[in-house]
Amino acid sequence: MKKNVLGFNIFILLVFFIFSSCSDNSSEEFKNDLALGNMEQDSVVNNPDNGMEQDSVANNLDTPDNEPVILDPRLPADVDSTYVLTFEDDFNQLPGTLPNADKWQSKLPWGPSVTINNERQYYTDVLNGDHNAPNPFDFDGNSNLIITAGLNSPAQVETTGLDYYSGVLTGAQSTPYKDGYIEAKIWYEPGVAGFWGAFWLLHRYYDSPQDTGANGKRRTEIDWEFVRGPGGEFLGGPYDTDRIPVAYHYDDGQWSISGGGFKGPNGSPGLSVQCDGTVINNNKGVGPVKQPSGEDLAGAWHRYGVWKTDNFVKWYLDGILVASVCDPAIVSQIEMYPIVNIAIGGNFPGPPNPEDYPTSMLVDYISLWEPTVK
Ligand SMILES: [Ca+2]
Known part of the structure; x- marks a missing residue:
């Protein structure tokens, strides 16, 4: 989902598994x-x-x-049992209402007018009164947020310059944190070509000189990516929904650990490690995450978690550790915040099939647990 300010380039991809533990109770x-x-x-x-x-x-x-x-x-x-719930939206709202503006913004930091990754959607910024495209948000009356992506009308295409509308919620103003476990429970539709839903974390200081971690790693990003499609022009494919790419990026995506390995600028090789000692290198990264059964992850509710500290990033599927980067030299040591969205088309999933739209992603909750002493 990353944005490269210089060229809006993106790197993402696939592979993964491990186990570690931690608890330090004295009694x-x-x-x-x-x-x-x-x-x-x-x-x-x-x-x-x-x-x-x-x-x-x-x-x-x-x-x-x-x-x-x-x-x-x-x-x-294995997450620190002393963590306490510090943020939650369980989306228990009436149908027809808007997302809670005290918790969310309906735009990315660069706003709806900037297109990245050759994506096809316009994120209607409804919390700022944007009516250029349909409202992508609703609630099902059963405590779930609905994010819908669909085709714009000819007039909306003319206004926005994009043929699809969709929604993004970011917790930029309400949920920046440095150390904690965050989880979203999400359902998305199977078999939707060009679908690129995501639950991800982005560094707090967009285009700010404050964007420097203790380890000097800037513009950090942690991804769960629900991607389905024929595949983009340089990212391979096809992508099926029995697997979910996870990724960690920094320096605005110039450095990426994903299923494709640990790549730096111009494909320069990186070297790191997962928390169980598994080497991460130019050819071996993390993810994609699969269920042991091999079952499709789309069309079912699953819990997608990230435990981030200054020392590691760990991804959890339904409470089970499935991938990690365990290297304080490169993991994010700045505050980050959650984002949930549906992107359409572009470099990762490849082109959408209009017949598959509109499509929706449901979110039951987004919850954050942090240490009691920060
Ligand atoms: Ca809920």
Whole structure:
């Protein structure tokens, strides 16, 4: 999804799997309680549709101080159990209402007039009163956000210069964070050519001199990409929805770790490592993520998570660790925020089939857990 200011170029791609763990509780009693909590989390992992329902019955455990600890069953078992929920939108709104403007913007930092990656959609900026194209947002009355992408009318094509409309929500003003676990529960339609939905994180300081991490890595981006299509002109394909590319980019996409390996400017090779010691190099990156069953990921609800700290980036599918970059020299050490959107066509998925549109992506929630002490 990245934007290259110089040329709007993009790099993305495929591969992945691993496991690691972390918990540093000092009390044996607490460890035992935690293990119980983790077992119960596993049952949720296997039944992701139950995730929200189980919120209300989250486990009440005693700490050594007898203070109650609420373990959210959505938190993966290896994520720091002291993290607390600091941001959430569960999209429990009436049909016909607009997304919550206190939490979201309906535009990317570069606005709707800039097209990147040769994409075909116009992101109608409805939260700023934009009527140049249809409103892409609605709510289903069952606590889900609906983002719809479809064809513009001839008049809208003339106004926007683009033949499709779609929606993007960014938490740029409400949800920048440095260290935390973020998760979105998402459903998208199978078999839609040229579809490029995404749940991703972007660095906070767009076009700002403040965009410098402790490690000097600028313009960072972490992606889950729901891509389906014949394939773009230089990114290969075809892409099927039994797999989901994940990627980490920095320096505005000049450096990318994805399924295609770790590539720098002009294809220069990178070298890094996943958290289980798996080498990441020019030929071997991370993802695409698949289900063990090989089942299609489209047409079903799944939970897409990212645990980011100054030391690593970890991707989770339905609470299970599926890919990582474990290298403080290159991972993002600046604040980032979540974005959810549907892009159409362009360099990654390739051309859309108009007969497949309109299509919608549903989002049950976007939730962020952070350390209690930042
Ligand atoms: Ca919801």
